[in-house]
Amino acid sequence: MKPIKVGLLGLGTVGTGVVRIVEGHQEDLQRQTGSAIEIVKILVQDKTKSRSITVDPDKLTENAWDVINNSEIDVIVEVMGGIETTKEHILTALNNGKHIVTANKDLMAMHGPEILAKAAEKGCDVLYEASVAGGIPIIRALVEGFSSDRITKIMGIVNGTTNYILTKMSQEGAAYADVLKEAQQLGYAEADPTSDVEGLDAARKMTILSTLGFHANVALGDVEVKGISSVSKEDIQYGKKLGYEVKLLGIAENHDGHISVSVQPTMVKNTHPLASVNGVFNAVYVYGEAVGETMFYGPGAGELPTATSVVADLVAVVRNLKLGVNGRTVLAPYKEKKLKTDEQIASKNFILLHVEDKAGVLAQITQIFAQHEVSLESVFQHPNAHNPKAEIIIITHDANQASMKNVLKQFESMDVIHSIKSLYRVEG
């Protein structure tokens, strides 16, 4: 078989890893696919920039169309990021009959259906394993490993930056702002960290995972998102005392076709495997009706881990080329999307209240939970030495979101409750 020609869009961290793996593992890749794989053109922002790898300067271009419209290229590997312009590039490449491997979660979360429809029309592959959880082959697990099962819940730590920050806050008792600064200095967080810390990055990944797991077109707007910027070191310490770790979890649930997807800081029981996933590692829990609980753990980002997934997709494209079946392996979502109402979303909750330190307050509070049929698992109260308010921590049993909202609304109108300090979902 003739060598497969690849065009690379982007030569940043992941792009560099892709070049390293394709060149370094050439012999294995030939064995795996039956043909040589050659990167023939690479889009860069600046041809003159110095790089950690040696690349033939003739292969570099600053013009995307040199890659997209290059007739000798079979497969485009897109690792440059971006959304609208990148979408146009990908759609044109598909119109040119090129197969696509992408690590772009933003693109796939926002425009996945349109891109996959174009791919199906053109008989092209679009693979995107690297878009979620870096080196963990979680998309393959969902699409192939559990093809026989009905997945009811996907719960994941899918953002390494926030997991690094929360791990540090937990292990060192440090404050959010300090750890964020340190993470920025170490390169684990961007100069503008909003997309990571406010949960948007995780939401995009959960959009992709829930669409694949539940066979319904979940959109980014369907995901309820809350980030970690309001997580205090006190919350983390209170959680630890009660046996919980705070983790930013993406949680997608599916009960009889009714779906909810959220990203939020969550109190995870410390006996649950997700509680001990630390630092920049990612992990995805998958619950299936038949299989029960499974977990996939690994590096969520980084040059070589992410490039491993990109090149595994490239191998899959080349194998499909050899078999002549490109574009025929994608399963379009076939289920109607029905989102859960607040009444249908249930979880345990962790609530920290600052209240007037006087008799009868706790009774009033528990009475309100009872009115809304929220039953309580445990209640902890202790007076605060420094001021005339007491702190109450309440952990509920499973309660639906509508009832919880009603409880909180009533709390807000009560003079004896000074503030609803924190509210977390509880898992595990």
Place this chain on the structure above:
Amino acid sequence: MKPIKVGLLGLGTVGTGVVRIVEGHQEDLQRQTGSAIEIVKILVQDKTKSRSITVDPDKLTENAWDVINNSEIDVIVEVMGGIETTKEHILTALNNGKHIVTANKDLMAMHGPEILAKAAEKGCDVLYEASVAGGIPIIRALVEGFSSDRITKIMGIVNGTTNYILTKMSQEGAAYADVLKEAQQLGYAEADPTSDVEGLDAARKMTILSTLGFHANVALGDVEVKGISSVSKEDIQYGKKLGYEVKLLGIAENHDGHISVSVQPTMVKNTHPLASVNGVFNAVYVYGEAVGETMFYGPGAGELPTATSVVADLVAVVRNLKLGVNGRTVLAPYKEKKLKTDEQIASKNFILLHVEDKAGVLAQITQIFAQHEVSLESVFQHPNAHNPKAEIIIITHDANQASMKNVLKQFESMDVIHSIKSLYRVEG
């Protein structure tokens, strides 16, 4: 597309699960594959036996050839176990052009190469995800997820029975014999538990995983096997005190094409994710040169988890049928198998010695380690109140197996050493 006809060999635990999933998820399976899947013939030992599911009695047969030679059947699902007779059945079925899905680790570990060669010759699929780690899609991860990487180490808890026993021994301080009895009563261990507790079952699974991960034909005889029947509750308690859990680990390593595969009770550092895999759960750690460390966790056995993997393979066969590419996706091992010598196998070690309680003994012992260039991480000595011997626990740094053997041989000849009580590999 016309319905795909399946013949089922075996209607025990897993077979029952397969029937449940194929019937219960029929609509989803049709969406996934584009065609109905129908189980048309089932081999059973006794047609009159009462069962937990309702099966059309006309589908049952006590004659394997009614299934294997049945011309309407496209795919044979083999979940009856057995080796030599089953091999003949499978080979005949392949000669008849039937695709095979099997959960049979014994068969694949012993005769995998012969069966896969026949399948390639006949253009048939042979898929066996369920043969290792029940519901965990670990074979897909190795074959597809990490197709771009060089796997250097696979380390797994792949036998639920022994993990259940070791977990109980650890958590309750119970003795091996007592927990084994309990496990037998609960159905977690067989009446004859040899294959599980002596590590043979795990060895078979490691044969399969290392063959796939390292692209070399690892044979069962290449695996060094030690079971858990000699693990004492004292060893477990000593391990815990020093921060280790005893786990039966399958460990396959590959350095520059030199391979070692073993199954042995191992002291796993309690901060390593494998240390907290408890009960009948399985987990497989995979280290790749590029991806780094990943872990796959889930149920290692059971009716529905194992059936999930079997039916996922069935879905893959049907998808291949639809694409017309059966028998073309298997990658035969392409690397020469070079087994490591004792000099090339290195690990940390945990050694418990009973020694004469007198001055100078420790110096003699450490001197012998030094002679063989084994350096020590830590040494603990405490006198035993009940008799005139002391106990010494030594944890070495990475030491090669040849040196360790020499050290132990010298220990055996020393009068001051009463016994080499235990020796464990150390990981994590």
